[in-house]
Amino acid sequence: GLNRNLGxxxxxxxxxxxxxxxxxxxxxxxTAAIAAAKxxxxxxxxxLTLDKTTAPFFEAMEAAVARGVVVRVLLDHIASVRTPDYKxxxxxxxxxxxxxxxxxxxxxxxxxxQRPDLRNHRKLLIVDGRVAFMGSQNVIDRSYNKKSNIRRGxxxxxxxxxxxxxxxxxxxxxxxxxWYSETDELLRRETEPITDEDVRNANDPEELDAQxxxxxxxFAGENNLRLFLALLYxxxxxxxxxxxxxxxxxxxxxxxxxxxxxxxxxxxxxxEIGDQALVxxxxxxxxEALLRAGVRIWMYKAPYILHAKHFxxxxxxxxxxxxxxxxxxxxxxxxxxxxVRGRSFVEQMxxxxxxxxxxxxxxxxxxxxxxxxRSTVLDNLARLTSALQ
Numbered sequence: 001g002l003n004r005n006l007g008x009x010x011x012x013x014x015x016x017x018x019x020x021x022x023x024x025x026x027x028x029x030x031t032a033a034i035a036a037a038k039x040x041x042x043x044x045x046x047x048l049t050l051d052k053t054t055a056p057f058f059e060a061m062e063a064a065v066a067r068g069v070v071v072r073v074l075l076d077h078i079a080s081v082r083t084p085d086y087k088x089x090x091x092x093x094x095x096x097x098x099x100x101x102x103x104x105x106x107x108x109x110x111x112x113x114q115r116p117d118l119r120n121h122r123k124l125l126i127v128d129g130r131v132a133f134m135g136s137q138n139v140i141d142r143s144y145n146k147k148s149n150i151r152r153g154x155x156x157x158x159x160x161x162x163x164x165x166x167x168x169x170x171x172x173x174x175x176x177x178x179w180y181s182e183t184d185e186l187l188r189r190e191t192e193p194i195t196d197e198d199v200r201n202a203n204d205p206e207e208l209d210a211q212x213x214x215x216x217x218x219f220a221g222e223n224n225l226r227l228f229l230a231l232l233y234x235x236x237x238x239x240x241x242x243x244x245x246x247x248x249x250x251x252x253x254x255x256x257x258x259x260x261x262x263x264x265x266x267x268x269x270x271x272e273i274g275d276q277a278l279v280x281x282x283x284x285x286x287x288e289a290l291l292r293a294g295v296r297i298w299m300y301k302a303p304y305i306l307h308a309k310h311f312x313x314x315x316x317x318x319x320x321x322x323x324x325x326x327x328x329x330x331x332x333x334x335x336x337x338x339x340v341r342g343r344s345f346v347e348q349m350x351x352x353x354x355x356x357x358x359x360x361x362x363x364x365x366x367x368x369x370x371x372x373x374r375s376t377v378l379d380n381l382a383r384l385t386s387a388l389q
Contacts, residue, residue: 009173011211015165017340019320020357021308023142025162026160027057033127033162034060040070042126042175042180044103046119046322047138048075050089054139062096072187073100074178076120084145101182104334118217120178121322121333123160124171132168134338135160135320136309144275152303154275161338161353163210170212177214208342215323216334224323224337225341227329229255231313231339235264236321240353241311242269247282247326253289255349256378260294269356271306272299283326285379289367298360307358310349317341318349 020026034041034057040065051056061071073093080102082087093100103120123134137158144156163171174185214224232239232255239259246257246268260266266318268290274280287297300306310320321337323329340346 006074007353009170009212009214011339011341012166012170013209015163015167015208015210015340015365016319017164017210017345017348018160019161019352020162021157023156023158024053024135024248026135026137026158027054028160030125030133030139030160031057031060031211032233033125033131033133034064034385037069037127037343038220039128040072041128042072042124042172042179043139043140044074044120044122044124044175044178046076046121046123047079047083047140047144048073048081048089049080049085049138049140049145050092051085051141051145053141056206057139058092058096061098064091065097071096071098072175073098073180074120074175074182075100075104077105079119079121083140097204097276101179102165103178103182117332119328119333120216121329122174122178122336123322123338124175126172126175129168130164132171133160134161134163134171134322134336136307149275150377154273154303154305157300157304157306159310159320161340163338164208165191167210167212167338169322170210170337171336174212174214174257179378179385196294198209208329208340208345211339212343213321213337213339215330215337217332222330224321224335225249225252227319227337227339228252228311228325231311231319232259235259235313237314238265238267239311240269241266241315241325242306242353243311243325244303244305244306244307244309245276245283245326245329246270246286247323247324248286249327249330252325253286256290257293266295267298267353267357268295269298269300269303269306271304272361273302273305274320275305281379284375287363287368288365289303289315291363291368297363298357299363300356304359308352310352312346312349312353315346316344318346 096353097306104118138159142156181187213223213227318340323335323337
């Protein structure tokens with residue numbers, strides 16, 4: 001009920017979900033879905049870039065337009081304009097005949113201006129109201145095409161979920177809302193009615209209950225934070241959190257340390273190395289308190305940046321989406337999270353977590369306390385400014 005009150009999205013049954021943590025394979029799966037589109041393709045990504053890796057994705061969009069499919073594209077202005085291939089991307093979208101718009105544009109000379117610190121951080125693909133993808137992955141090469149990343153050999157590690165069933169309509173509703181906020185055009189024809197098949201599937205024990213939780217400055221309560229807190233307090237046995245930018249507020253830190261005091265096993269997966277210096281150091285400032293509370297911290301080995309964002313509670317509930325566990329995601333970014341209830345899905349998530357554990361090393365309190373003082377000072381300074389980043 002909490003989520004429903006916060007985000008006005010119901011918990012719906014009759015869904016099927018599969019996870020994909022292989023970067024190129026998940027891009028290929030999204031490309032294949034676009035290639036099969038008959039009516040419309042809705043693409044909404046924080047970063048969408050045309051490069052060698054994403055070329056097939058753009059070719060699939062182009063072919064869809066050519067066969068009469070409506071392709072609508074939303075991309076975050078500030079995030080995308082910072083990528084090296086931004087101009088080529090926009091040119092290609094225009095040339096193929098896709099209907100595209102920038103999200104939260106900061107273009108004062110064009111009369112478009114809003115707070116420059118707000119971002120639309122959602123990652124969504126919906127095809128024909130039949131299949132949807134969402135998670136942490138942007139449409140860009142896994143090096144993010146940055147010279148410094150390429151020099152360091154950095155590669156992003158993501159997690160995407162492919163969905164079928166009534167939940168697809170919920171994700172499409174978010175796209176339709178975001179499209180309306182940027183264009184004033186209401187897409188009435190693309191809202192999918194619930195079919196008899198959906199009703200039949202809802203009674204199938206193999207099917208999953210799922211709920212879409214949108215969040216952002218437009219919502220009165222911090223939906224994602226409240227959902228995360230409610231689930232942390234609901235846990236009975238174990239909590240496993242994967243968050244690349246883990247800068248919790250006091251309420252979340254209390255919920256996590258209270259969980260360990262209640263005898264619940266808590267694992268946190270983070271990256272061994274960081275791509276954003278200030279956030280990386282702010283995150284590190286919490287490690288001592290977490291380790292002392294009994295949280296096991298697993299550091300995913302370089303040169304990978306573990307960018308996936310998800311957590312599991314006991315054997316019952318999993319949450320996956322675009323939302324980090326930091327102030328920016330709770331207050332400034334528009335995010336989308338998906339809560340899934342169902343043992344079979346949690347088992348899939350456990351396999352992903354076990355894979356991370358094999359590719360991680362555990363951080364001990366002893367090792368942490370040996371770090372040099374200057375590092376501690378830097379971590380604490382970054383923590384003080386974390387809300388401003």
